[in-house]
Amino acid sequence: DIQMTQSPSSLSASVGDRVTITCRASQSISTYLNWYQQKPGKAPKVLIYGASNLQSGVPPRFSGSGSGTDFTLTISSLQPEDFAIYFCQQSDSPPWTFGLGTKVEV
Amino acid sequence: QVQLVESGGALVKPGGSLRLSCAVSGFSFSDYYMSWIRQAPGKGLEWISYISSSGNTVNYAASVKGRFAISRDNAKNSLYLQINRLRAEDTAVYYCARDVLEYTYGSRWFDPWGQGTLVTVST
Numbered sequence: 001d002i003q004m005t006q007s008p009s010s011l012s013a014s015v016g017d018r019v020t021i022t023c024r025a026s027q028s029i030s031t032y033l034n035w036y037q038q039k040p041g042k043a044p045k046v047l048i049y050g051a052s053n054l055q056s057g058v059p060p061r062f063s064g065s066g067s068g069t070d071f072t073l074t075i076s077s078l079q080p081e082d083f084a085i086y087f088c089q090q091s092d093s094p095p096w097t098f099g100l101g102t103k104v105e106v
Numbered sequence: 107q108v109q110l111v112e113s114g115g116a117l118v119k120p121g122g123s124l125r126l127s128c129a130v131s132g133f134s135f136s137d138y139y140m141s142w143i144r145q146a147p148g149k150g151l152e153w154i155s156y157i158s159s160s161g162n163t164v165n166y167a168a169s170v171k172g173r174f175a176i177s178r179d180n181a182k183n184s185l186y187l188q189i190n191r192l193r194a195e196d197t198a199v200y201y202c203a204r205d206v207l208e209y210t211y212g213s214r215w216f217d218p219w220g221q222g223t224l225v226t227v228s229t
Binding site: 031041042053094097098099100 | 131141150151153154165167168173195201206211212213214215216217218219221222
């Protein structure tokens with residue numbers, strides 16, 4: 001199975017900050033990497049698919065980059081509604097696996 | 107609008123069984139692969155199974171293979187997960203999700219997800 005390692009596991013930030021979350025795959029997954037946002041008590045929502053493609057309706061302050069084994073999710077200017085947990089997920093080969101998440105908090 | 111609604115979660119004893127359902131509306135259900143994903147309390151996400159659009163192809167995570175069975179009824183726009191021989195470690199919120207496949211580059215992702223249904227395994 002492909003292991004997905006996210007860092008950091010949590011971070012403290014303020015409104016307006018630039019936030020970067022990283023995800024590393026245990027083997028090359030090309031650009032088959034997705035990012036999800038989950039708020040308390042809610043289901044995850046896709047933000048980025050294919051490593052760098054912004055899902056329709058997602059604000060452009062979110063961006064993704066990377067290929068192979070190393071990926072990044074960037075929030076250019078953190079907004080109050082962005083405090084949440086972020087997960088990466090590989091879709092290169094089943095079983096589809098997720099990172100353990102990064103909690104973005106004040 | 108696209109909507110997925112899970113049901114069937116309950117408190118069950120170890121060794122028991124349960125059938126989860128996911129009612130779908132707002133898109134052509136028979137055109138899409140579907141998945142079940144679970145999240146133990148306070149933990150991360152674990153994909154557990156997918157089923158092809160026709161139902162002919164299924165795949166399972168090793169942790170549930172042989173105990174869980176995914177199925178679908180395209181006429182009823184419904185997805186199911188039969189869970190047998192439940193263990194304490196199966197306690198989780200179970201989500202159904204649509205598998206979206208982008209054919210040009212082969213990307214695939216889960217969108218949308220249902221609100222989840224809680225399965226608790228305890229004596």
